[in-house]
Amino acid sequence: MRHATFSALALALGGCAYPATPPALAPVTQAAPATATAAPQGPQPLAVRAPVTILVSIDGFRPDYLDRGVTPNLNRLRAGGVFAAMRPSFPSVTFPNHWTLVTGLRPDRSGIVGNTMEDPARPGEKFTMASDDPFWWSQSSPIWVDAEKAGIRTATMFWPGANVAVGGTLKPNSHGAIDGGTRPQDWQQFNQQISAKQRVNAVLDWMRRPATIRPKLVTLYFDTVDVAAHDNGPDSPLTTQAAAEVDGSIGSLVDGLATLGQPANLVIVSDHGMAATSSTRVVAMDRIAAPADYRLVETGAYATLFAVPGHEDALEARLLRKHDHLQCWRKAEIPARFHYGRNPRVPSYLCLADVGWRVDRTTPTKVSAGGSHGYDNATPEMRALFIANGPAFIGGKTIASFDNVAVEPLLRDLIGLPAEPGLDGNDAPFQKVLRR
Numbered sequence: 001m002r003h004a005t006f007s008a009l010a011l012a013l014g015g016c017a018y019p020a021t022p023p024a025l026a027p028v029t030q031a032a033p034a035t036a037t038a039a040p041q042g043p044q045p046l047a048v049r050a051p052v053t054i055l056v057s058i059d060g061f062r063p064d065y066l067d068r069g070v071t072p073n074l075n076r077l078r079a080g081g082v083f084a085a086m087r088p089s090f091p092s093v094t095f096p097n098h099w100t101l102v103t104g105l106r107p108d109r110s111g112i113v114g115n116t117m118e119d120p121a122r123p124g125e126k127f128t129m130a131s132d133d134p135f136w137w138s139q140s141s142p143i144w145v146d147a148e149k150a151g152i153r154t155a156t157m158f159w160p161g162a163n164v165a166v167g168g169t170l171k172p173n174s175h176g177a178i179d180g181g182t183r184p185q186d187w188q189q190f191n192q193q194i195s196a197k198q199r200v201n202a203v204l205d206w207m208r209r210p211a212t213i214r215p216k217l218v219t220l221y222f223d224t225v226d227v228a229a230h231d232n233g234p235d236s237p238l239t240t241q242a243a244a245e246v247d248g249s250i251g252s253l254v255d256g257l258a259t260l261g262q263p264a265n266l267v268i269v270s271d272h273g274m275a276a277t278s279s280t281r282v283v284a285m286d287r288i289a290a291p292a293d294y295r296l297v298e299t300g301a302y303a304t305l306f307a308v309p310g311h312e313d314a315l316e317a318r319l320l321r322k323h324d325h326l327q328c329w330r331k332a333e334i335p336a337r338f339h340y341g342r343n344p345r346v347p348s349y350l351c352l353a354d355v356g357w358r359v360d361r362t363t364p365t366k367v368s369a370g371g372s373h374g375y376d377n378a379t380p381e382m383r384a385l386f387i388a389n390g391p392a393f394i395g396g397k398t399i400a401s402f403d404n405v406a407v408e409p410l411l412r413d414l415i416g417l418p419a420e421p422g423l424d425g426n427d428a429p430f431q432k433v434l435r436r
Contacts, residue, residue: 056221093271155218266387
């Protein structure tokens with residue numbers, strides 16, 4: 001990335017005071033020469049645009065990846081903006097934390113309590129990361145729903161749940177048709193084959209629109225760092241390469257915004273960190289308790305499970321004793337610091353592995369190494385990235401680690417939505433770094 005490009009963006013971002021509610025502005029135009037023989041006038045200045053807020057997720061990006069020497073664009077944004085190593089919510093997995101970032105509610109209150117989950121109101125059904133039935137998502141309202149209802153246009157270039165008509169109802173026997181609900185004005189159904197370049201170009205294309213239909217809040221999602229670290233481990237050169245590639249995409253976004261003269265408040269986050277795992281560090285559930293006594297819902301860094309009816313005593317006699325590298329609790333006894341266990345979608349028992357260990361159904365039969373997340377959200381390996389840069393922020397600041405429930409209240413400030421009472425977070429972590 002050329003320094004001149006970043007300088008141009010800095011001028012575009014810093015040259016205007018950030019308004020709480022940006023005014024609608026006319027599209028960019030250029031004036032014609034006064035006469036055919038007049039001296040060349042040169043390019044005319046771009047019309048002043050209101051800032052857009054762009055929330056970027058780099059799935060699984062640990063803050064210390066910035067120290068590997070391959071992320072010049074992110075490091076420049078960090079140096080000129082606000083940086084923190086953010087605490088994810090528990091469980092430190094993808095869908096619960098992405099939903100927390102845009103609702104301001106921890107998973108236990110947002111309703112998205114796992115990447116896989118069940119609900120007693122829908123016996124026999126299971127939520128997966130492909131589920132877009134509003135039933136699963138409508139326990140809470142993401143910021144784009146509140147923005148759209150307030151007349152603030154939004155667009156999402158991928159984000160878990162952004163394709164869902166929140167508050168709607170799936171029509172029976174309709175092949176997926178939905179009654180009611182609210183989505184962003186523009187949204188994309190997630191497809192991993194859509195490249196990072198295509199994702200960035202889609203956002204820039206939205207910015208080329210006339211002001212009347214240009215979104216004021218945009219999300220953008222990258223998954224390749226998480227995939228590389230799962231497959232190869234967080235310390236692998238392939239994970240470092242993926243971080244470098246995403247950094248290049250961030251540079252392309254910054255370049256494109258500068259070319260358009262589009263001021264932007266960039267809020268760049270990750271949902272969780274990553275820890276190295278190995279087939280030599282596995283706790284097998286079938287060695288902990290008899291498979292006839294339980295039914296598993298999730299496995300990995302943690303396991304959630306139900307007792308087979310009538311087998312509760314037999315299961316608890318083995319499950320709740322002391323284990324190496326694993327601790328298990330009844331739902332009602334999960335430590336309060338996790339803020340987890342009140343939602344009816346949380347299964348009856350939770351078993352949490354030590355960082356770097358996994359809890360699987362059985363002992364692995366093949367040698368493997370990779371990465372995982374979902375561990376205790378207070379551990380350093382689970383820390384998430386936070387960088388904010390733009391006219392709304394005082395540059396050159398590093399702030400103390402904070403819970404990711406504060407991000408949605410920050411976004412409300414940036415787009416001019418009033419504070420929402422009853423959330424799990426507020427904008428207090430940013431009071432000294434926001435320009436008012």
